[in-house]
Amino acid sequence: APAHPTTERLTVMGAGLVGSLLSLYLARRGHAVEVFERRGDPRRAGFQEGRSINLALSDRGWKALGGVGVANDIRQVGIPMSGRVMHDVQGNLTRQPYGHDGQAIYSVNRGHLNRRLLDLAEGQTGVTFNFGQQCLGIDLKTKELRLRDTETQEERTAPYTRLFGTDGAFSAVRSALQRTDRFDYSQDFLDYGYKELTIAAGPGGAWQIEKNALHIWPRGQYLMIALPNLDGSFNATLFFPYEGAESFAALQTPAEVAAFFDRVFPDAVPLMPALTEEFFAHPTGSLLTIKCFPWKYNDDVLLLGDAAHAIVPFYGQGMNAGFEDCTVLNALFDEYGDSAWDTIFAEFQAERKPNNDAMADLALYNFVEMRDRVADPVFLLQKKIEAKISGQFPGQWAPLYSQVTFSDTPYAEALAAGQRQDAIMARLMPHIQAEADYDQPTVQALVQQEMAARH
Numbered sequence: 001a002p003a004h005p006t007t008e009r010l011t012v013m014g015a016g017l018v019g020s021l022l023s024l025y026l027a028r029r030g031h032a033v034e035v036f037e038r039r040g041d042p043r044r045a046g047f048q049e050g051r052s053i054n055l056a057l058s059d060r061g062w063k064a065l066g067g068v069g070v071a072n073d074i075r076q077v078g079i080p081m082s083g084r085v086m087h088d089v090q091g092n093l094t095r096q097p098y099g100h101d102g103q104a105i106y107s108v109n110r111g112h113l114n115r116r117l118l119d120l121a122e123g124q125t126g127v128t129f130n131f132g133q134q135c136l137g138i139d140l141k142t143k144e145l146r147l148r149d150t151e152t153q154e155e156r157t158a159p160y161t162r163l164f165g166t167d168g169a170f171s172a173v174r175s176a177l178q179r180t181d182r183f184d185y186s187q188d189f190l191d192y193g194y195k196e197l198t199i200a201a202g203p204g205g206a207w208q209i210e211k212n213a214l215h216i217w218p219r220g221q222y223l224m225i226a227l228p229n230l231d232g233s234f235n236a237t238l239f240f241p242y243e244g245a246e247s248f249a250a251l252q253t254p255a256e257v258a259a260f261f262d263r264v265f266p267d268a269v270p271l272m273p274a275l276t277e278e279f280f281a282h283p284t285g286s287l288l289t290i291k292c293f294p295w296k297y298n299d300d301v302l303l304l305g306d307a308a309h310a311i312v313p314f315y316g317q318g319m320n321a322g323f324e325d326c327t328v329l330n331a332l333f334d335e336y337g338d339s340a341w342d343t344i345f346a347e348f349q350a351e352r353k354p355n356n357d358a359m360a361d362l363a364l365y366n367f368v369e370m371r372d373r374v375a376d377p378v379f380l381l382q383k384k385i386e387a388k389i390s391g392q393f394p395g396q397w398a399p400l401y402s403q404v405t406f407s408d409t410p411y412a413e414a415l416a417a418g419q420r421q422d423a424i425m426a427r428l429m430p431h432i433q434a435e436a437d438y439d440q441p442t443v444q445a446l447v448q449q450e451m452a453a454r455h
């Protein structure tokens with residue numbers, strides 16, 4: 001039973017991944033929730049979903065889904081990926097486990113996840129969804145939403161009491177906050193765009209490359225990745241410069257695309273029968289980091305998810321971070337009661353801002369790791385040595401990737417620990433040329449010394 005039900009109606013703008021999960025959390029607490037969403041209802045027959053897109057879901061996401069009891073349900077339609085498989089230009093494969101045995105991130109279909117959360121939220125009493133309603137802006141003084149019906153194009157205003165902005169990276173709710181005094185805002189686009197492509201299923205829906213892995217074709221300045229789908233296909237994404245010798249600008253014809261892929265991704269090309277059609281039919285997406293503050297306006301408005309902190313996708317954490325926002329907000333409701341709005345909003349942004357800032361930096365850092373370092377034998381050796389240290393000193397050394405992906409250690413703490421560990425590895429690695437060197441007495445002495453000096 002809800003601890004402190006209130007009779008006031010809460011408004012959620014945006015029923016994407018974070019908005020639908022947030023609505024479910026709020027409804028479970030006994031609040032009345034009204035949700036507005038620009039798109040049509042994705043569960044309606046005939047809804048044009050577009051391409052099927054998958055996302056990597058990891059521990060923070062699972063924890064948030066578990067908090068409303070849907071983790072098991074989603075796990076059944078997710079595909080565990082226990083490591084990375086790197087493809088070099090000759091088609092040679094190198095495997096790197098993500099964590100220890102049994103640990104995996106999950107490839108989950110975005111549309112399925114969103115529809116499931118909408119179903120569950122709608123199944124709660126007190127939640128109303130209004131699809132096809134675009135927010136054009138809000139008036140913070142009069143507490144009114146300006147809405148446009150995307151079918152009739154009719155515009156109207158609607159009052160709100162308390163508004164949660166989960167309307168994504170280009171949030172209309174945030175744009176009203178941006179015009180308030182001393183509101184900090186930055187957006188930084190990468191010089192890279194992305195293109196979604198398909199690796200086809202084999203005969204009988206077979207996976208043509210290893211199913212339980214995230215595949216990477218690291219090429220120094222750019223990369224392609226692929227995540228598995230249940231039907232045997234993979235969603236591949238090319239992250240590629242907009243301009244330059246090897247860039248979107250340089251690939252203008254099907255022949256140029258085919259020649260480029262034959263040269264740099266030769267083992268993938270035979271698995272991508274629709275490559276050139278898709279390359280020109282699918283849009284080129286841009287990639288950006290958005291930071292802003294504050295995330296609240298009085299105790300009236302709160303931003304969560306990408307609306308508050310959009311990041312580049314290279315750590316697979318954007319959705320996970322937004323889901324963790326829901327976990328943290330829910331814990332604050334538990335702590336302060338469901339009507340301490342100002343305290344809860346203030347605590348929420350104080351706790352989440354430094355952590356999501358750290359995650360934004362980690363995501364940019366991982367871009368270089370994925371496109372470049374994972375192809376470097378010294379880097380891969382370092383990861384193996386780190387795993388050995390972690391095994392030798394249980395509980396004292398968790399690799400950065402594990403802290404981000406397989407724990408709920410606050411992102412800022414994970415980043416700081418990762419930096420300390422990197423400094424140690426920079427001192428150790430010159431003494432290590434092969435995995436077996438780890439057991440050399442001189443290396444062991446250094447490791448012991450470094451571990452002792454940490455405390």
Ligand code: FAD
Nearest residue numbers: 014016017018038056135167168305306316317318319320
């Ligand atoms: P969104 O998912 O953008 O949802 C916002 C919702 O608000 C949408 O439904 C939209 O229609 C609606 N809306 C927008 N404007 C209005 C308006 N004016 N009025 C009404 N409604 C509106 N994250 C991961 O954790 N793992 C991954 O592997 C991963 N891979 C990614 C790969 C790529 C290429 C990209 C671009 C992102 C990836 N992400 C990943 C990040 C993830 O997609 C986002 O962090 C996540 O979707 C954020 O959820 P959200 O609900 O805050 O925003």
